[in-house]
Amino acid sequence: KQEVTQIPAALSVPEGENLVLNCSFTDSAIYNLQWFRQDPGKGLTSLLLIQSSQREQTSGRLNASLDKSSGRSTLYIAASQPGDSATYLCAVRGGGSQGNLIFGKGTKLSVKP
Amino acid sequence: GAVVSQHPSRVICKSGTSVKIECRSLDFQATTMFWYRQFPKQSLMLMATSNEGSKATYEQGVEKDKFLINHASLTLSTLTVTSAHPEDSSFYICSAKISGRVYNEQFFGPGTRLTVL
Numbered sequence: 001k002q003e004v005t006q007i008p009a010a011l012s013v014p015e016g017e018n019l020v021l022n023c024s025f026t027d028s029a030i031y032n033l034q035w036f037r038q039d040p041g042k043g044l045t046s047l048l049l050i051q052s053s054q055r056e057q058t059s060g061r062l063n064a065s066l067d068k069s070s071g072r073s074t075l076y077i078a079a080s081q082p083g084d085s086a087t088y089l090c091a092v093r094g095g096g097s098q099g100n101l102i103f104g105k106g107t108k109l110s111v112k113p
Numbered sequence: 114g115a116v117v118s119q120h121p122s123r124v125i126c127k128s129g130t131s132v133k134i135e136c137r138s139l140d141f142q143a144t145t146m147f148w149y150r151q152f153p154k155q156s157l158m159l160m161a162t163s164n165e166g167s168k169a170t171y172e173q174g175v176e177k178d179k180f181l182i183n184h185a186s187l188t189l190s191t192l193t194v195t196s197a198h199p200e201d202s203s204f205y206i207c208s209a210k211i212s213g214r215v216y217n218e219q220f221f222g223p224g225t226r227l228t229v230l
Contacts, residue, residue: 043206044221103156
């Protein structure tokens with residue numbers, strides 16, 4: 001059974017710092033991996049999607065990497081801003097293109113001005 | 114990007130009543146919609162998958178008679194929590210997959226906070 005773990009559970013950094021969020025998964029047979037952002041009491045916003053054949057994806061100050069063989073992904077946020085404060089969720093899709101998304105519990109990020 | 118809406122955003126009800134939550138894909142057709150449940154500081158847990166025009170597929174441990182799902186059109190799915198009890202209080206989020214999209218990217222609604230008194 002696929003399990004997704006995110007470390008740390010919470011992170012507080014000063015504004016301007018670069019930071020890395022970690023995601024690990026137990027079954028390397030994934031179809032793709034997505035990083036989401038969730039603001040308090042809100043739904044999910046998709047940030048980046050990495051297909052199993054890809055190593056990384058970039059969008060603005062965000063860079064996500066994928067090492068399928070070791071079951072790891074990282075989300076790198078450059079030059080963090082207070083507006084980046086949110087919970088970041090990692091989810092993997094297994095079982096082919098029709099598989100379900102399995103979510104981690106998230107990392108709650110707080111960027112202090 | 115694709116937009117998914119949910120209504121209502123927040124609902125408070127008495128124990129024993131039924132509550133209906135709507136999920137709409139606003140600018141695309143969604144053959145498949147998903148319903149998730151999220152408890153505080155926990156992961157999103159998939160409750161059921163619904164395909165337009167057919168019965169929903171429920172995850173293990175989810176009571177299909179309690180959580181009624183209808184996916185009558187390509188843009189609307191509803192979740193009805195029947196005879197709600199305080200333990201049903203949670204954050205319910207729907208998601209939709211765009212028909213024919215290669216990477217099966219899912220788009221999520223803003224969620225509905227259900228509080229059962």
